[in-house]
Amino acid sequence: MSPAVLAVTAHAANAMALGEEMVPIPIAFEMVAVIVAAASGVLAARENKLDLIGAIGLAVLVSLGGGLTRDVILQEHNVYILQQPLALPVSIGTAAAVFAFPWMVEKPDRLISVLDIFAVGLFAVMGADKTMAYGYPPITCVMMGFITAVGGGMLRDICLARVPYIFRRSNLYAMAAIAGAITYMVLIESLGMWNIAAAFISVALTMFIRWWSIRFNIMSPTEFDPHKMPEPVKKVARPVVRPIQRAGRRISAKMSHEAEHARTRSRDGSDLKRGGSARNRRSQ
Template identity: 60%
Template sequence: MTAPLVAGIAAVAMVTTNGDAPAPQVSIPLWIEMVAVVVASVSGVLTAREKKLDLVGAVCLAVTCSLGGGLLRDMTLQVGNVYILNQPLALPAAILTATVVFIIPSVVERQDRLIAILDIFSVGLYAATGADKALAYGFNPLIGITMGFFTGVGGGMLRDVFLGQTPYIFQRSNFYAVAAIAGAAVYVAFDAAGMSHVTGVVACVAVTMGLRWISLHYNIMSPTEVDLAKMVPHGRRRRRGSDAEDTDQREPAAKPRLDRPDRSSSELANRRRRTLADIDRRREEERREEAVARIKRMRRKRRQRKLDI
């Protein structure tokens, strides 16, 4: 009975393994992955220096910025391997970058423009890989776009949460999260059209960087406090059937106003009289208080003279 039992367990394990086998995922060159990790780590450690954190805080923020988005994606999907554990060079690269930049910040001084370009490049690359993993494991396109968004900007979001402030991607700013969402959507569309993974990655990065550049060049900001109802004229909000009735009701009410005094002018006159009366009353009280104080001073002076005598 042992042999058939072992054979049955092996068959079940084989069926389970084959059923969970993912589709081939996009292959990114190792040096490009490490560039993305290093650039995101630089962003984290610079934030740590700005917030006056120590070396431990700088390393934690660097790891969060560079690998937090992928970790958030892997924890959400719960399929396949975890990137931070599967790639042996990712975590050491983030820690080494954080240490060097924290101790020698002059390494990245006057490189703001280059870091900004590489940062948005990393966002586009992360968005493509995040969407690709979700699609490779059979999730629907919406989940693919969401995972691309999490992977692209999740690290920065976790960094701001750790610092106790509103995440930058939720605030009014130039396109950043929007660019990541658009890039992930382009990758999902290319995958649905049967295009190659490399073409999808290039298109995702190009769209992400292009939207970011356009928003910065033309200072396009994400909208806040939008209320479209306020943009519609008041008259157009009413139904056409009630326009004639409203006109008939307003016209008779407007005619009697020509025959009676202006109500607003009379109210202003009454308010002015009440204000002047109140001012006179306060002045009279001040004069009385001053007279009483003068009498008290005179009495104190008389008592003092008697004591002197």
């Protein structure tokens, strides 16, 4: 048997053994993430005046595009959108319902924003979990978790001919997804935690980071140009001449004040003498 066949066989056996040890993430959580992502895709379609077909297309891209991109990159012959019988119907049904009745998601905007970051955190965990089941290294699992979380939104923005949201300055959106995927891998690989508990903690951390960035307006950094940075204030040594000049000015001012005072006294004395002479002449 050739070494390539042996490697593929060992890789498949390792993935199967790891998959048997781990409990899959509950399907209800997966469907919640799909529903929320599909609803956000329909809202983007309505903002851009797309028809029903365009809304359904964007909904499918946002809700399942990240997982599809991950599976295409991994090439493990296990495409989520094809093997999960509920994924595509739930996405299409959500798109049709939200397109017909947009008030369902436009009114409770705060709830939708909370569920949106919940979906991002859960997609990051799902992507990392599936990649880890195939035996890939942790860094690859984190990358695939990040792609699963934000890949759908990136495909949406590409179809709408605009810069993807994850590449624009915003409140820690992509960074929150990366933190969630890293936390999940650390809890599983380093601490050996049960994957369901690790998923809850990772999603909670993702939501907290996103909330914290919005609450205190923490924005992702943009351009950095060291030439545009303000130059440090340089301390200039004071010359010795300045204190001497200041002392000279004080002495000159004092002498001028004394001279003016002396002129005032002499003027007052002259006035008194003239007044006395005038009184003497009147008395005579």
